[in-house]
Amino acid sequence: MPIRVGVIGAGIMGADHIRNLSGTIGGAEVTFVADLDAGRAAAAAPPAARITTEPSELINSSEVDAVVIASQDSTHAGLVLECFEAMTPVLCEKPLAPTLLESREVVAADADIVAATGASLLSLGFMRRFDPGYVALRQSVQGRAQGEPLMVHCTSRNAAAGPGTTAESAITNSAIHELDIIPWLLGSPITEVSWQAGQSSRNAEGGLQDPAFMLLRTADGTLTTLELFLNAQYGYTTRCEVVSERGVTGLMDAALLGVKEDGIRRTAVPADWRPRFADAYRLQLQAWITALGQGGQPPLAGAMDGLHASLVAHAMIRSMHGDGAYTKVSYA
Template sequence: MTIRVGVIGAGIMGADHIRNLSTTIGGAEVTYVADLDVDRAAAAAPPSARITTDPSELINSSEVDAVVVASHDSTHSGLVLECFEAMTPVLCEKPLAPTLMESLEVVAADADIVAATGVSLLSLGFMRRFDPGYVALRNAVQSKAQGDPLMVHCISRNASSVPGATSESAITNSAIHELDIIPWLLDSPITEVSWQAGRSTPRAGTALQDPSFMTIRTADGTLTTLELFLNAQYGYTTRCEVVSELGTAALRDSSLLDVEQQGIRQSSIPADWRPRFADAYRLQLQAWISALAMGETPSLAGAQDGLHAALVAQAMIQSLHSSGAYTKVSYS
């Protein structure tokens, strides 16, 4: 069975999804692409796909079996709710929504559908859960071969922030990955967070404190540190080390190419996150398409995962506005 997919958003992330669905994902066909920029949509879409500037036209088309939402964060909740109204399965890029209230609205609507049909229509694009490195790290932690985890150290650096980035959006759009992956790695929910910042790079602008430093405590007592630097200039890197009672386990640095010549070792660093997580995006999309084709529930993150990340992000933003005070996370 071929799943006909409509993709909303033909920017960097949407274009990558279109390319993957058209070339590397078995059982998928991109039949519709929506973007406010019709030329951008046409450039990203396969020749046979329809083009529109109206996402509602795509969602309600008889030529679409499932929808990928890869448009601006501010559009996520509204488009997901439209997919619910059309009873169309949807894979929404993270975050579920930029605000907690919007996330709660989506989760409530998802719960209504599950109550009526027994099945959720929503999958959420926390792709690190499919990254081979993070999967291996989680397996190492869960095996307890090195004893119980004691601390986790994370570093996430980008070459440059997106236009208009703020300290708040750095949490809801970038740090949100760690806010999801840490409880997934440790199998323990986040209970308390703190946000700190020191000197800020002049490239960050006035609304963004960059870099920032966050601490995350989970219910099992493990303390996680996160350095988030969105304007590091040199490229994209992400690191994660789990310190346990008897040893450590860590992800390798991402490198496109290592060259050794004349007594010098050089590494090529990717400009953004896409090369580093290419396998994760591909594996996530294939898991989603295969599950839909088989009539099964996709193994991706879901509505509750998006809500939990949003609740932690809200607590982190509260800490940001409270001079870094430790802030409890409430799931009730």
């Protein structure tokens, strides 16, 4: 029997999850979709799926075996805790929660369930851990193919920031990917961070300082730079390059289309992150569904990974409000 999945949130990310679960993921069936906008839920849901504007109705439905949370960041912690009360496996999109207090509450509840049952119900959607490029880069780095890593350079650019984006949410919602992937890549936790900014783009609205430049230092001494530019206009780009003792290893740009015409060679740039990470999302969802179907623990990021990324994010926010001073990350 397929795993019957309920999806909360039918926006860009939720609709993508619904399409994947309905068309490319083996062993899954979307049976319920919840969104505050009933019309949006109906438009994203498969024909036979139920729809609701009440997430609690979905979570507690006998027609749902597992839940995907793709709603607004501020709802994540509360919905995860409801899934825990229903003892329903849940895949929550990043971040775990926008505040440390909520993240700690979820981690404590998760620990109680693990103590009682021996397994966690929570998987967290840090999908870059499933991206073939990042996986290959990690294997190269951890195998020391080019000697010890010395420095990492990351770039994350979007065409335009989402409505209401602030300097803080740019960290907790966008930079959070690098805050998770760098420790995963290097096998070393982030211990110190710094946030810097110079001239801001005229396309940044509401006082958002954009682009921003961030420095991360891991316990092994490796320094990582991150340029986060949410209003780059031209499209979506993500890069990661590891500088090691005997060479450099980095992700290749993923172009959708290459054109040669009138003596000019050009390539198309994705409008957003979905084409670039389509494989990562698909592989992550399949790993989750397969593990649930086999009664095992899904090999995705978990509660502690979410808390650690949140701790680094909030250290970065403290640095931002402290004029870019280096700020220690405390995992206590």
